[in-house]
Amino acid sequence: MNQAAVRTDGVCAHCGLPVPEGGRFCCPGCAAACETIERLGLGRYYEQRLLDPAARPPRPESGEMGDVARFVTTDAAGRYSLLLAVDGLQCGACVWLIEQVLAQAPLREGRVNMTTRRLRLVWDGPLDVAMDASARVEALGYRLVPFDVARLAARSDATGRGLMRALAVAGFAAGNVMLLSIGIWIGAGQNMGPGTRDLLHWVSAVIALPAIAYAGQPFFASAFQALRRGHTNMDVPISIGVVLVSAMSLAETIRHGPHTYFDSAVSLVFFLLIGRVLDHRARAQARATAEQLLALQAGAVTVIRPDGMTAVMAAGSVVPGWMVLVGRGERIGVDGVVTQGTGLLDTSLVTGESVPQPSEPGSVVYAGMINLGDAITVRATGTGAGTLLADCVRMIEAAEARRSRYVVLADRMARLYAPVVHGAALLTFGCWMLLAGAGLAESLLAACAVLIITCPCALALAVPAVQMIATGRLLKAGILLKSATALERLAEVDTVVFDKTGTLALPTLAMIETDSVVPADLRLAASLAVTSRHPLARALVAASGPVPVAQGVVEVPGQGLILATPEGEVRLGSRAFAKAAWAGSTDGPELWLSRPGGVPVRFRFGEQLRRDAFAVLRGLEGLRLDLCILSGDREEAVARVAGEVLLPWQGGCTPVEKVRRIEALRDSGRHVLMVGDGINDGPSQASAHVSMSPATAADLSQTVADVVFQGQALAPVLTVLGLARLTRRLMRQNIALAIGYNAVMVPLAMAGLVTPWLAAAAMSASSLLVIANSFRARGEGQGAWS
């Protein structure tokens, strides 16, 4: 076995997490995964891979996918297929590894899509085949979550492919027609016979007209829809220009005229489609990533069946009335009522409260709460009317209905542009007919030349080109723009409202008062806690850093951990479990460590600000933004955090109050960015001008948000706002360039001086100029806010 290739310098040879004291692996799971990989002769994986610090480390975790059957689709040939989101994909080597391992399972197809980070399994026969195959992949340390294909596939794919097909057709036609046109232009100077010229015009027409009819559809459809609703958008002048130019060129061809503009019309469609395709692609990827994050977050739930047996299944397949068991440290997957057990719930994702709330039989609980106490049983109720979640959903719908449709910059431009351009064409026609006394055909030609020159190629690229580059840059930084208009709205923001819990503060609990803890106690506690997945145990390990794993730790579900040593038992867990005699009050989650002959030690946990919060908030103030905190948490907790980051605040807000505050700001003319993560933030996010959520946020909040950001830092808020302003500046420059180009060319066109080759050259030059300027969104201002 090729062990030399496997690094052992203080990190696990498989997953790359820290391992103390020269161990090769951090856990038995990693050791088994490495053994499997080498047994299959795939050891090269370790040489070729590049661990991505942003991705989840490939550490195998026990867990079940639950009820997968409902995600399986059947195709016409009777084959089954399943789409799974892959968590922990690091680089190309992971794709190779997974596919090699799947090649040895009896599957028809097992292929990973690295762009969307999804694994597709196709097989014949029973579901077990797929379950077995996915278990092999999970044993390597990747986490797989089934995807709802029907919901996803319908949307993005069809539009994206349609645009690509249109682009291919337009590109083919543009290239060929341009070749023919160059022949005509050169021939004009070399006494080409009119017969040859007409032939070339006819060939151009035969290529260009069907191509425009096909590839122009995205523009025609959008223009038609806008006109039918009584609006106008950028596609209206585009469509009118393309159709008129094509018709005029065809007429010229029929009457053996010297000039046709098929090349301009087709190139225009081609250029604009490039912009559309890239824009669509960038956003489709951002949306796919956002969906992936949500799918990975949705955990499985344990259902207690009437016969007393338990079954693990996806939260979505639980029927109201069923009993769901929620263990210590688990996230509650359904809304319901507690029927058994008293516990302590981390409700921060739902209400914004940072201090865990006690629960008892009869308490109403919501999906997203985390059970910090002993195991409880919940009767699922679904989202019936009158619950907090139902209220929030209703308020979001109301807010979205009130919000008027945002008119993007390009369409605002189009509203001014279309009448001016069409007016100029009409004026040209009139002048040529009446003043110059030219014939009908000649006047029409001049008017059409104006339309060709003004056909808003550069103008239509001005906005999407910048947007595409900015979206791509943000995507690389882990910031997902879900809405097409988000950047423009972000650039207008003048007030930022933050939620506290999970937004300014990290969503997970952290150990507090670390100074009063003896390091040796912390290390001992952490060596036990390493073996547990409980949130408090994880926070303890995070506070202590890498420690050796204690061998022989037993987890007592819902209570704590026991380690038997020659001197006696070491216990880590709740106060009662550690047998600590402490008369003080409990004001927050805590863990107790007791060991033979020692006084029990208390570890306290609380919320912790994001590390860069202070600096980011000062940076935002530097952008002349007003900031404030609106939190659902208790006033003391909010005041403490607000004092730390020096912001005005309001605590104890219900979702309704948050919405009222945001609406009051809006009515006073403010453009509010709402950053929040809880279910209780959803309505205020929907009523804000634009909204952001961290990727750890509740489903509801992420669905509403225009922007979702990943990672532990708050910096993305600053990055996004900075880039949005740069984007707006570049968009305006582009529009100025496009208008400047028109100002020069339109008088020439009105005077009838624009020949086809001049039109083609001017149009291409202005488009290239605009695209080149857009590329400045790629690197400019990197140091300023990243």
Place this chain on the structure above:
Amino acid sequence: MELMIYLIVLSLALGGTGLALFLWALRSGQYEDLDGAASRILFDDPVQPAAVTTDTRRTRA
């Protein structure tokens, strides 16, 4: 001039073939995963079960 007619037809046929190939590639999903395609070429042919047998032989020896 007759030559030109042949040339036009020929160039269109060549261009049309390219277009048809592109549409075929698009339909068969080859543009679905550009990142993956970029990194796939870095890895050799599949290690088929044959490799597993070699491996066991080596372990036995």
